[in-house]
Amino acid sequence: xxxxxxxxxxxxxxxxxxxxVDDSKSARMALKALLEEQELxxxxxxxxxxxxxxxxxxAVDVIFxxxxxxxxxxxxAVSVIKGxxxxxxxxxxxxxxxxxxVYVGQARALGAVGVLxxxxxxxALFDMLLKLGLVRDRRAELRAAESGEAAEATEHAPDEVDRxxxxxxxGMSVQALVSRILEDQHTVLRSDILSSHRNFxxxxxxxxxxxxRAEAExxxxxxxxxxxxxxxxxxxxxxxxxxPTLILLATVWQLxxxxxxxxxxxxxxxxxxxxxxAAAQTETSDLVSxxxxxxxxxxxxxxxxxxxxxxxxxxxxxxxFDELPLNENRQETLESLLVYARALGFxxxxxxxxxxxEFCLVPDDRGGYRLPEADMPLAQCVMIGHPQDNxxxxxxxxxxxxxxFLATSPLVNGSGVxxxxxxxxxxxxxxxxxxxxxxxxxxxxxxxxxxxxRVEYSLLPVSP
Numbered sequence: 001x002x003x004x005x006x007x008x009x010x011x012x013x014x015x016x017x018x019x020x021v022d023d024s025k026s027a028r029m030a031l032k033a034l035l036e037e038q039e040l041x042x043x044x045x046x047x048x049x050x051x052x053x054x055x056x057x058x059a060v061d062v063i064f065x066x067x068x069x070x071x072x073x074x075x076x077a078v079s080v081i082k083g084x085x086x087x088x089x090x091x092x093x094x095x096x097x098x099x100x101x102v103y104v105g106q107a108r109a110l111g112a113v114g115v116l117x118x119x120x121x122x123x124a125l126f127d128m129l130l131k132l133g134l135v136r137d138r139r140a141e142l143r144a145a146e147s148g149e150a151a152e153a154t155e156h157a158p159d160e161v162d163r164x165x166x167x168x169x170x171g172m173s174v175q176a177l178v179s180r181i182l183e184d185q186h187t188v189l190r191s192d193i194l195s196s197h198r199n200f201x202x203x204x205x206x207x208x209x210x211x212x213r214a215e216a217e218x219x220x221x222x223x224x225x226x227x228x229x230x231x232x233x234x235x236x237x238x239x240x241x242x243x244p245t246l247i248l249l250a251t252v253w254q255l256x257x258x259x260x261x262x263x264x265x266x267x268x269x270x271x272x273x274x275x276x277x278a279a280a281q282t283e284t285s286d287l288v289s290x291x292x293x294x295x296x297x298x299x300x301x302x303x304x305x306x307x308x309x310x311x312x313x314x315x316x317x318x319x320x321f322d323e324l325p326l327n328e329n330r331q332e333t334l335e336s337l338l339v340y341a342r343a344l345g346f347x348x349x350x351x352x353x354x355x356x357x358e359f360c361l362v363p364d365d366r367g368g369y370r371l372p373e374a375d376m377p378l379a380q381c382v383m384i385g386h387p388q389d390n391x392x393x394x395x396x397x398x399x400x401x402x403x404x405f406l407a408t409s410p411l412v413n414g415s416g417v418x419x420x421x422x423x424x425x426x427x428x429x430x431x432x433x434x435x436x437x438x439x440x441x442x443x444x445x446x447x448x449x450x451x452x453x454r455v456e457y458s459l460l461p462v463s464p
Contacts, residue, residue, distance in 0.1 A: 378439055
């Protein structure tokens with residue numbers, strides 16, 4: 001909220017130039033004196049043509065336009081100003097003695113932000129300048145400073161959701177770590193068995209080579225045999241050949257037993273590793289299931305919180321017949337909604353929808369329509385509907401301050417939250433409150449119509 005206050009304060013410091021357009025010199029000077037008391041630099045023009053010519057080369061922050069002037073009227077001058085892209089965004093306030101809802105509607109339809117009487121009171125002028133952001137309200141700044149501590153507390157709201165995401169990431173890391181350890185153990189065990197087999201084969205080959213080498217050396221040292229051999233010689237010769245063979249067979253048998261024992265140990269280790277892997281997989285699966293349940297519960301709480309906020313802002317959304325739907329009040333509601341949604345970590349679209357009510361109306365003396373007396377019989381209604389039944393333009397239903405908020409607020413721009421403004425015509429407006437069949441008076445009918453003539457806010461989060 002401090003950021004919003006700084007932006008609004010910066011805008012207020014920039015709005016310092018005003019143009020007063022009036023053919024009456026005394027009226028011009030009186031308004032000039034009031035504006036200079038509010039520290040505004042004031043320029044003067046006698047006619048609408050002079051004002052248009054002045055704006056070709058000069059820029060101002062607000063225009064006060066008289067209604068009745070020689071040549072171009074005030075409303076005609078407003079139409080020209082709003083039709084020029086260079087001057088269309090300058091707030092125009094009609095400054096006139098003319099009154100009536102029809103005139104106010106015509107002025108706003110052409111782009112004026114409102115109407116001030118000729119004998120305007122300084123307090124009313126200050127309030128209007130404050131709404132336009134041209135002056136600073138010291139008391140509001142003091143209240144904003146006192147409420148700063150409350151806004152700071154909302155910044156820690158997403159900690160719980162972040163903690164649950166960290167737990168989920170931790171569970172996934174544990175599962176990967178256990179699987180990796182078991183795979184490493186299996187690889188090491190297999191490597192040890194292959195190494196044992198290779199060592200065994202090398203040992204047998206070395207012993208056979210040593211035996212053969214010893215026999216070869218013995219053959220070199222043995223004298224040549226006589227041409228004839230006795231039984232003793234044949235016996236010793238057979239014994240000499242038999243002993244190495246027996247030794248070799250005994251060695252092979254021993255090594256075969258060691259190999260079988262190693263294979264049995266290997267089988268037991270593999271079986272134990274498989275049991276450990278199955279237990280770890282079961283534990284990991286349970287952990288992942290628990291985390292998924294916690295995540296689903298957190299998502300449910302998040303959606304429930306969004307639904308509660310949406311219900312709260314839509315609880316009293318009715319708009320009176322003669323009031324702009326998207327004015328300062330709805331701007332404050334939207335700003336509060338964005339602050340709370342941002343505290344919950346909301347990402348998505350905030351949709352603002354303007355629905356039209358079906359009012360009981362009668363003609364006024366200016367060619368428009370107005371609300372009749374509350375006790376007038378319902379059968380005397382000349383029109384059931386709304387003057388904007390055929391309009392779906394959001395520009396016709398929003399004040400300058402609301403449009404400036406959407407264009408400049410950091411809560412909307414670059415925040416990951418989009419604001420969509422929808423203006424429904426009569427065919428697209430949804431009737432939330434039906435009209436009972438036993439209604440008798442226009443007042444009863446219009447109380448229900450005002451509830452249907454409403455602004456609704458919807459929170460549409462992005463899909464995970």
